[in-house]
Amino acid sequence: MDTQQKLQVNSNSMQERVKVYRLNDNGNWDDQGTGHVTVDHLERTEEFGLYVIDEEDNETLLLHRILPDDIYRKQGDTIISWRDPEYSTELALSFQETTGCSYIWDHICNVQRTLQFTTLNNETFHSMNSELRELPAVELSTLPLILKTVTESGIGDHMRLTPLLLNDQDFFQKLMELFRICEDLKNIDGLHMIFKIVRGIILFNSTQIFEKIFGDELVMEIIGALEYDPEAPHIQHHRNFLKERVVFKEVIPIKDPLVLSKIHQTYRVGYLKVGF
Structure with a gap:
């Protein structure tokens, strides 16, 4: 109202x-x-x-x-x-x-x-944001509070929230589990909130957060969450594009898996910066 x-x-x-x-x-x-x-x-x-x-x-x-x-x-x-x-x-x-x-x-x-x-x-x-000691529990019922915490904060709040996000070992995993549930159930309201939360966190522009969310374990679901932009007329297909088009071709074989993972991560962040 x-x-x-x-x-x-x-x-x-x-x-x-x-x-x-x-x-x-x-x-x-x-x-x-x-x-x-x-x-x-x-x-x-x-x-x-x-x-x-x-x-x-x-x-x-x-x-x-x-x-x-x-x-x-x-x-x-x-x-x-x-x-x-x-x-x-x-x-x-x-x-x-x-x-x-x-x-x-x-x-x-x-x-x-x-x-x-x-x-x-x-x-x-x-x-509350200035005194925040831990993030809200990641549940469907708390998505509005998480969204408010992430998107209605100033630069000073970003500096306080970033270490909380990094120190909470389960936050992104649980958020992506919730994303999968919402996608399976076609819970559009939930998907729109998760999109805004993920985009808000990306706008913190933290290299450490990028390393966490664009690693092999989470990247596809993070990108999947960004497909549900409430302002877009249709659902985007970032995952398909990332799998089929944004592929790193090794001219020289790279044997170190950490180096290879870092290169893939750079490619993904580059795609994200162009797309968003």
């Missing part, structure tokens, strides 16, 4: 008749005009604001972005006032009807609760 549905505020909201006042430098309230106020999305954003449209010429008397801060005051039954920090101005709406004042006040409070909840969730998530 998106923010607009949660708030149940849209362009068909009730329009309440108000007078707009602005506090001048002399400490007096200047009448800015009479119009109708609504709570609605600000243009080209997901934020909400107060709109007051002049009742005579349909010009905008007031456009104010609703903030999560404790700046709004309900005075009596018909006045809502606040100090707008963006313009350092004291503003007030004087409502014709008490019901209209209560209606707009409730919407302001509703928007604020949503903003505060979102801020708290973001702060909690980043705090």
Whole structure:
């Protein structure tokens, strides 16, 4: 459910008749005009604001972005006032009807609760990432949490997550086991999440992680996970291409299996960089 549905505020909201006042430098309230106020999305954003449209010429008397801060005051039954920090101005709406004042006040409070909840969730998530000591268990039910941990982290978080990924001996094996299960069951939602997790980890651009995931044991399943891009119109066929086309031809026989494995790994990373 998106923010607009949660708030149940849209362009068909009730329009309440108000007078707009602005506090001048002399400490007096200047009448800015009479119009109708609504709570609605600000243009080209997901934020909400107060709109007051002049009742005579349909010009905008007031456009104010609703903030999560404790700046709004309900005075009596018909006045809502606040100090707008963006313009350092004291503003007030004087409502014709008490019901209209209560209606707009409730919407302001509703928007604020949503903003505060979102801020708290973001702060909690980043705090959790900064204190992360181990990765979530790799299960179908935890894929959303793993995805959030990997893809919604900054550079500092990448530096903390990389050693956790490297030190967890079973993380990639279990993730690929889950990939096989999701592919067998045609669990598209699971496959899309695993794609995003794998791509997010690759974007850490860690040589040590590359050595781990593009080794012979995991590479085909890692590449397989990258076939399920939710934004691609069709499933990709990277595994087939890698098996049939990206083949290293030995001009001189290489007997050292470690050297040969390293060369194959370089080929695979090269294909990945071209393909993604």
